[in-house]
Each structure stands twice: as structure tokens, then as C-alpha cells.
Amino acid sequence: MRYAVIIEKGKRYYEAYVPDLPECGLVGTSVEEVKTLVQASITNHLQGLKNEGDTIPQPKSMCDYVEVG
Numbered sequence: 001m002r003y004a005v006i007i008e009k010g011k012r013y014y015e016a017y018v019p020d021l022p023e024c025g026l027v028g029t030s031v032e033e034v035k036t037l038v039q040a041s042i043t044n045h046l047q048g049l050k051n052e053g054d055t056i057p058q059p060k061s062m063c064d065y066v067e068v069g
Helices: 031-052
Strands: 006-009 014-018 021-028
Touching: 006 031, 014 031, 021 031
Parallel strands: none
Antiparallel strands: 006 014, 014 021
């Protein structure tokens, strides 16, 4: 599965969250670190849902860039 991940640069850290999995949010010191951490977080979260017998949410969110000016 492929989930959209939003990465935002804060004052000191990069923050990442997954719109389709609100429980998956974290911070890292670099884009590379936050990508690695969020991938592990998604994998662990989905495994936890599976272990509990819960439904795995299908990816719905999309992201794209729009140029202006």
C-alpha cells in the first residue's frame, strides 16, 4: 500500500504525519530521518491493527503540487 505522508519543517525539527492514519505522527532532525521513521511507524501501526483484528484503512489521501505565479 502507498500512503500519503506530509512533511513540514518546523523551527528545529521536521514533522511528518499520515492523513489516512492519524495515529502516525512523529518528528525527526532531517527529511531523511523523518521518512525512515514514518515508514517504520506506518508498518508498526498496520501490524498492530492486523494483530487486533481491526480493519486496515485503505489509502485515500492524495498530494500534489500546484505552481502559482
